[in-house]
Amino acid sequence: xxxxxxxxxxxxxxxxxxxxxxxxxxxxxxxxxxxxxxxxxxxxxxxxxxxxxxxxxxxxxxxxxxxxxxxxxxxxxxxxxxxxxxxxxxxxxxxxxxxxxxxxxxxxxxxxxxxxxxxxxxxxxxxxxxxxxxxxxxxxxxxxxxxxxxxxxxxxxxxxxxxxxxxxxxxxxx
Amino acid sequence: xxxxxxxxxxxxxxxxxxxxxxxxxxxxxxxxxxxxxxxxxxxxxxxxxxxxxxxxxxxxxxxxxxxxxxxxxxxxxxxxxxxxxxxxxxxxxxxxxxxxxxxxxxxxxxxxxxxxxxxxxxxxxxxxxxxxxxxxxxxxxxxxxxxxxxxxxxxxxxxxxxxxxxxxxxxxxx
Numbered sequence: 001x002x003x004x005x006x007x008x009x010x011x012x013x014x015x016x017x018x019x020x021x022x023x024x025x026x027x028x029x030x031x032x033x034x035x036x037x038x039x040x041x042x043x044x045x046x047x048x049x050x051x052x053x054x055x056x057x058x059x060x061x062x063x064x065x066x067x068x069x070x071x072x073x074x075x076x077x078x079x080x081x082x083x084x085x086x087x088x089x090x091x092x093x094x095x096x097x098x099x100x101x102x103x104x105x106x107x108x109x110x111x112x113x114x115x116x117x118x119x120x121x122x123x124x125x126x127x128x129x130x131x132x133x134x135x136x137x138x139x140x141x142x143x144x145x146x147x148x149x150x151x152x153x154x155x156x157x158x159x160x161x162x163x164x165x166x167x168x169x170x171x172x173x174x
Numbered sequence: 175x176x177x178x179x180x181x182x183x184x185x186x187x188x189x190x191x192x193x194x195x196x197x198x199x200x201x202x203x204x205x206x207x208x209x210x211x212x213x214x215x216x217x218x219x220x221x222x223x224x225x226x227x228x229x230x231x232x233x234x235x236x237x238x239x240x241x242x243x244x245x246x247x248x249x250x251x252x253x254x255x256x257x258x259x260x261x262x263x264x265x266x267x268x269x270x271x272x273x274x275x276x277x278x279x280x281x282x283x284x285x286x287x288x289x290x291x292x293x294x295x296x297x298x299x300x301x302x303x304x305x306x307x308x309x310x311x312x313x314x315x316x317x318x319x320x321x322x323x324x325x326x327x328x329x330x331x332x333x334x335x336x337x338x339x340x341x342x343x344x345x346x347x348x
Contacts (some may be wrong), residue, residue: 005299086299092288098272114266115295122289125179125260127301127317143301 003127004173005118006076007138008042008089013104014067015057022056036152053125054101063097068108071166078174080111087112088124088126090138091119132169147172175258178347179292179302180250181312182263184325188241188280189231190215196230198330209329210326237271241284244339252348254285262300264312265293306343321346 009015012017022029027049042054056062058065079085083103087105091097098119105136118126124141125135131138132147136159149160149169163169193215198204201223209218216228230236255258261279266269272293272321279291291302297307298301298315306314306321310333321334323343337343 003299018212019208029273052297086296088299092276092291094295095273095276098293099269102266102269102272102319116299117266117295119272119293121291125262125290125292127299148286154199162204 001145002130003083003084003086003128005086005088005126005131005133005144006121007131007133007135008091008101008105009066009147010045010069010134010147010153012072012076012087013063013101013107014069015063015065017153018062018160019053019056021045022062026052038153038156040153045113051115054167057094057111060096063094063100063104063109065100066104069166071170073108075166075170075174076109077111078170082172084116085112086116086118086126087116087150088120088123088128088131090121090123092121114134132163175256176304177258177260177302177318178253179260179297179300179305179307181305181309181323182261182265182275182279183240184243184308184327185306185323186243186246186250186261186283187237187275188243189237190328191241192236193227193230195237207326211246212327212330213278214327228315230270234270235274237268237274237278239274240278242258243280243340245344249340249344249348250283251285252344255299257347259286260290260291260292260302261302262297262302262305264291264292264295264297273291292300304334306337 020031023045031044042050044051091101105112123138129144130147131142131144132149134149134151134154136148136157148162150162150164187249194205205218216224219227265275279286297312303318304321305316306323308323308325308328310322310331322336324336324338
């Protein structure tokens, strides 16, 4: 059975939207989603707010009850019938994220066993046939096939294969 | 650079001793360490206590500030100069362990980057050349070389190579 490693943030969990929420709450400024084109959130705010915004992911609660990326639940519930599915997320950078990420997975992907969840840093440690991720840096030393999941920040990144939605993941694997 | 994956409990962290501590605190019974020969702790207590004792690792604080296995700090501080060292622990089974395990690593192994820490379940996801672990079950689907680290529960397990101490790990790799 082939194995697929699937990232969390910007692939199944909408962490980017948490930036928009917290920024509006802290500064009363509602930034249009379109501004994110080719960039990460801290790059699109006023320069004076940048340092604080960059630290959001380290703050308690940032990863708590994030939105679910459209289609991920349905497609992954089919993928588990044909592939070994592992959720592989670089959570170690954000110690406050660990418990919230695990709770989130148990809530939205209850059919993924704790055996198949990996919190790591450098993803070259992952042994899998495919890796679906929004960051090509994780593909550099990965021995399987990296598949770039489109997110606003990676629109102009050159990588093939790329998938633009969970529908496209389903078309590729099912 | 070759990569070594190193387990935590019973390899660098003394989780077994926490069983002895908590059991004595709960029941006032001090069990001699020798009784552990070829067995895990819940197997050596009175049958009426077994169910509660088995659940200890799921309770808050079980993995907090465990003792350090003798020699591990010194040898690993040398290993990192010649090998890529990853700490790979099946922490996902025990959600309450996540934060305590990370704090413990930062305290006792501050030179191990968050990039090189992996909390997982099924260790067949680990891509490494060697894995030092006290459970042979993790070696079954591992594509590298499993090295059994002696612990009371695995004394009679048939596996080669086996190391009995961190001194022996040093002799093997340095």
